[in-house]
Amino acid sequence: MKSTENERLLQTPDSQAAAFERVRQAHQMEATEDYVELIDDLIHSLGEARLVDVAERMGISQPSASKTIARLQRDGFVTSEPYRSIFLTEKGKTLADRSRARHDVVFRFLLAIGVPESVAEQDSEGLEHHVSDETLAIFERIIQQKKDESAPDESS
Amino acid sequence: MKSTENERLLQTPDSQAAAFERVRQAHQMEATEDYVELIDDLIHSLGEARLVDVAERMGISQPSASKTIARLQRDGFVTSEPYRSIFLTEKGKTLADRSRARHDVVFRFLLAIGVPESVAEQDSEGLEHHVSDETLAIFERIIQQKKDESAPDESS
DNA sequence: CGTGAATCTTAGCCATGGCTTATTTTATGA
DNA sequence: TCATAAAATAAGCCATGGCTAAGATTCACG
Ligand SMILES: [Mn+2]
Ligand SMILES: [Mn+2]
Ligand SMILES: [Mn+2]
Ligand SMILES: [Mn+2]
Numbered sequence: 001m002k003s004t005e006n007e008r009l010l011q012t013p014d015s016q017a018a019a020f021e022r023v024r025q026a027h028q029m030e031a032t033e034d035y036v037e038l039i040d041d042l043i044h045s046l047g048e049a050r051l052v053d054v055a056e057r058m059g060i061s062q063p064s065a066s067k068t069i070a071r072l073q074r075d076g077f078v079t080s081e082p083y084r085s086i087f088l089t090e091k092g093k094t095l096a097d098r099s100r101a102r103h104d105v106v107f108r109f110l111l112a113i114g115v116p117e118s119v120a121e122q123d124s125e126g127l128e129h130h131v132s133d134e135t136l137a138i139f140e141r142i143i144q145q146k147k148d149e150s151a152p153d154e155s156s
Numbered sequence: 157m158k159s160t161e162n163e164r165l166l167q168t169p170d171s172q173a174a175a176f177e178r179v180r181q182a183h184q185m186e187a188t189e190d191y192v193e194l195i196d197d198l199i200h201s202l203g204e205a206r207l208v209d210v211a212e213r214m215g216i217s218q219p220s221a222s223k224t225i226a227r228l229q230r231d232g233f234v235t236s237e238p239y240r241s242i243f244l245t246e247k248g249k250t251l252a253d254r255s256r257a258r259h260d261v262v263f264r265f266l267l268a269i270g271v272p273e274s275v276a277e278q279d280s281e282g283l284e285h286h287v288s289d290e291t292l293a294i295f296e297r298i299i300q301q302k303k304d305e306s307a308p309d310e311s312s
Numbered sequence: 313c314g315t316g317a318a319t320c321t322t323a324g325c326c327a328t329g330g331c332t333t334a335t336t337t338t339a340t341g342a
Numbered sequence: 343t344c345a346t347a348a349a350a351t352a353a354g355c356c357a358t359g360g361c362t363a364a365g366a367t368t369c370a371c372g
Contacts, residue, residue: 010201011277017215019281020190024360026282027183031329034176045166052349059173064330066351071328083337083350110291113298119290121167125175126182130282134275135266142269180330187359208319220360222321227358239320239367 026129031068033099033129034058036077039086040096048085102136103128109139112146182285187224189255189285190214192233195242196252204241258292259284265295268302 010016038057042049055065069086072078077092088096106128110120131139166172194213198205211221225242228234233248244252262284266276287295 010197013209013212015274015277016213019278020213021215022278023282028328041166050349051351053169056169057172057176059177060329061331062350063332063352068329114294115291118171119288121171122175122178123286123288123291126179126286127283130279130286132275132279135271135279138270184358206319207321216359217361218320219322219362224359 023130030129032072032075032077033095034125035068035072036088036092036096037099037103039078039088040093040100043088049087050085054086099128102131105136105139105143106131108143112143179286186285188228188231188233189251190281191224191228192244192248192252193255193259195234195244196249196256199244205243206241210242255284258287261292261295261299262287264299268299 011019035054035058038054039049042053042057046053051062051065051069054069055062058065069078069080072092073080076089077095078086078088080086103124107120107124110124110127111117115123167175191210191214194210195205198209198213202209207218207221207225210225211218214221225234225236228248229236232245233251234242234244236242259280263276263280266280266283267273271279
C-alpha cells in the first residue's frame with residue numbers, strides 16, 4: 001500500500017472558472033424555468049394560472065411572485081393584464097415543455113436508482129438546473145435499463 | 157392501450173413549496189461552500205490562499221471575490237488581515253471538508269455511470285449543492301457497486 | 313534601495329429575488 | 343345590490359453577488 005498522499009490535484013484555473021460560470025448561468029435561468037413550468041401545470045390542472053396559486057406553490061409572498069412575473073413578462077415568457085390570470089407566450093410554453101421534460105427525467109432517474117419518491121421530488125427541484133444534455137442522456141439510458149429489467153418481455 | 161390522459165398530477169402545494177424552500181436554502185449556502193472548499197484546496201496545493209487565485213478560479217473579478225471573503229469573515233468561516241492571504245477558521249475547515257466530501261461523491265458517481273470526466277467536473281459543481289444525504293448514500297452505494305464489478309477480487 | 317508591477321481595497325453601480333405594509337380592484341354571497 | 347373577503351398591485355426595504363474605476367499597499371527586480 002502506498003503512503004497516503006493527500007495531494008489534492010486541482011483542475012486548471014480556466015476549467016474550474018468555466019464550471020462556476022456555467023453554474024451562474026444555470027441559476028440565472030432557474031427562476032424563469034421554475035415559473036413557466038409551474039404556470040403551465042396550473043393552467044392544465046386548474047384551467048388558469050392565478051398569482052395566488054403561483055405564490056403558494058413557490059412558497060413565497062404574493063408581492064414577490066408578482067415582481068418575478070413582471071420580469072417574465074418583460075422578457076417575453078408570459079402575458080397578463082392587471083388583476084387577471086397569467087398566460088404563457090409561445091416562447092414561455094416552449095421553455096416550459098423543455099424544462100418539464102428535463103425535470104421529469106431527473107425525477108425518474110432518482111426513482112430508478114432507488115431514491116424514495118418524496119426525496120426525489122425535493123432533490124430534483126434543484127438538480128434539474130445543473131444537468132448537462134450529456135448527463136441527461138445517460139440518465140435516460142439508465143431509466144430505460146431499469147425499466148427493461150423489471151419488464152423483460154413486453155409485447156403490447 | 158388507454159387514452160393518453162395528459163392530466164399532469166401535481167404535488168400538494170405544501171410539498172412543492174417545501175421543495176422550492178430547500179433549493180433556496182441550498183443556494184444560500186452555495187457561495188460559502190464553494191469558497192471554503194476552494195480556499196482549502198489552494199492552501200494545500202499552493203501553501204496559501206491568495207485573493208487573486210480565488211478570483212481567478214471562481215472566474216470573477218478581485219473586488220467581487222473580496223466582498224464575498226469579507227462576508228465569510230463576518231460569518232466566521234475565514235480570517236484574514238488586509239493585504240494578507242486567507243485562512244480558514246475551525247468552522248470553515250469543517251465546512252470545507254464536508255463540502256469537498258460531498259462534491260467528490262457526486263463527481264465520482266457521475267464517472268461511475270459513464271459521464272465523461274470533463275462533463276462530470278462541470279455538472280458536479282452545481283449538482284453537489286442539491287443532493288440530499290439520502291440520495292448521497294445511494295450514490296455511494298452505486299460507486300461501490302461499479303468498483304466491485306471492475307475489480308471482483310481484491311485482497312490486499 | 314527604489315520604482316514599477318502585482319495585489320488588494322474602497323466606493324459606487326446594478327439586477328435578482330426575497331420581505332412588509334398599504335392600497336386598489338375584483339369576486340362573492342347575504 | 344352592496345358590503346366584505348379575496349386577490350393583486352404599489353411602494354419601499356434588504357442581502358447577495360456580480361461589475362468598473364480609482365486608490366492604497368506590497369512585492370520583486372534591476
Ligand atoms: Mn427547479
Ligand atoms: Mn464544491
Ligand atoms: Mn459548487
Ligand atoms: Mn443550484
